[in-house]
Amino acid sequence: MSDQFDVIVIGAGPGGYVAAIRAAQLGLKTACVEKEAALGGTCLRVGCIPSKALLESSERYHEAKSGLAAHGVQAEVSLDLPTMMKRKDEIVSGLTQGIEFLFKKNGVTHLSGWGSFLPKEGDWHRVAVEGDGGQAIHQAKNVIIATGSVASTFPSMAFDGDRIGSSTEAIAYREVPEHLVVIGAGVIGLELGSVWSRLGSKVTVFEYADTCLPGMDRDLCKMAGRLFKKQGLSLNYKARVLSAKAEGDHCVVEVEGREPTHCDRVLVAVGRKPCTEGLALEAVGLSTDERGFVPVGEHWKTEVDGIHAIGDVIPGPMLAHLAEDEGVAVAEFIKTGWGHVDYDAIPGVVYTEPEVASVGKTEQELEEAGTPYRKGRFDFMANGRARALRSTDGFVKILAHAETDRVLGAHAIGPRVGELIQELSMAISFGASSEDVARVCHAHPTLSEVVKEAALAVDGRALHS
Secondary structure, eight states: OOEEEEEEEEOOSHHHHHHHHHHHHTTOOEEEEESSSSSSHHHHHHSHHHHHHHHHHHHHHHHHHHTGGGGTOOOOOOOOHHHHHHHHHHHHHHHHHHHHHHHHHHTOEEEESEEEEEEEETTEEEEEEEETTEEEEEEEEEEEEOOOEEEOOOGGGOOOSSSEEOHHHHTOOSSOOSEEEEEOOSHHHHHHHHHHHHTTOEEEEEOSSSSSSTTSOHHHHHHHHHHHHHTTOEEEOSOOEEEEEEETTEEEEEETTSOOEEESEEEEOSOEEEOOTTSOGGGGTOOOOTTSOOOOOGGGBOSSTTEEEOGGGSSSOOOHHHHHHHHHHHHHHHHHSOOOOOGGGOOEEEOSSSEEEEEEOOHHHHHHHTOOEEEEEEEGGGOHHHHHHTOOOOEEEEEEETTTOBEEEEEEEETTHHHHHHHHHHHHHTTOBHHHHHHSOOOTTOTTHHHHHHHHHHTTOOSOO
């Protein structure tokens, strides 16, 4: 007889492993299926974590090379790329092992192999797991699909695993490319483009839209574009890439209306698509929408009772922390009949230098909806802590309802705004007003004072500008 569980989670990325842990904490017999040898999914193994490790290392290298003199520190600096990559790999390894420990601590059964659906048998959903030891069939009352996403590409710029690739290849180059072409000026393209630019690459970015970071607040996009160009990235907007091909030890990128661009490597960063291949959804009567996502309704239910889906595999923002929240909510719904995620308070962060962060509504969205609003903005240039850090580019902007003063959105670019945005995420989640934020005492001197001043500016009474 096959093993029987209350919950089987397919996928051990941020959404999947967190869902499994929470389900087990609630007393549900839980298993988690993962096809990769290491737990953690794309985010931990080849995405968020390794890229942030390289961003941190490259920033320190760049600061040591060109920024320490202003602090009165003289140093001779050279790049040791193998050591930088080793540090990145050790961080990833430690965190994946940490998830294994958490599974054992919470009693989650780790099923190693490729998970796919089999037709339901009575009251039980069946999941086949194909591993090194062959196929095993497991049963569950509930199944959570958390298989995440994979990098998007086009036939005209197919990955070759070496010269032309996705972020997976770009976090593991064996040498610094002399010339790197990045296709796409979104989060992944700008983060990894920044890494290799700081390490010495000439970086050319082609973006089909008319701005970098399309979809983010327009003021953020404008300033980010100016700062990235100042840092040496060549940003080319309204650029339609026709093809990217490897030719020996170099690549040729064809862009409509331009001369061919020759480079060493190409990073294709045109977004991600849901990963449902091999799940055999049809075996249980599930299908995907026209974009490949698994449709869900209330409480992340699919059209098949007892099967839920979360994270990148369903429509919505592809964010690891959102997948985690959905994983917790689904586990709690299965146990208690209630689970909640506040989608109005989900922050997004770009870990460039300076960082870019956003939560809630943009000005464009409020204008399109006809929502009356007021805004307050305060620049880091007027902040003592930012001056001490020698990082004064950027601002915090708060959008509040013109009648109720309730915070509707917040957008920031500047030093460590990925941390600062959390205060405003909480404000939105608790229905706070800009006045509420402004009345909170912020320590001095800190970067967080820029948040307070922006909140004061909503009412036209910033103290330091």
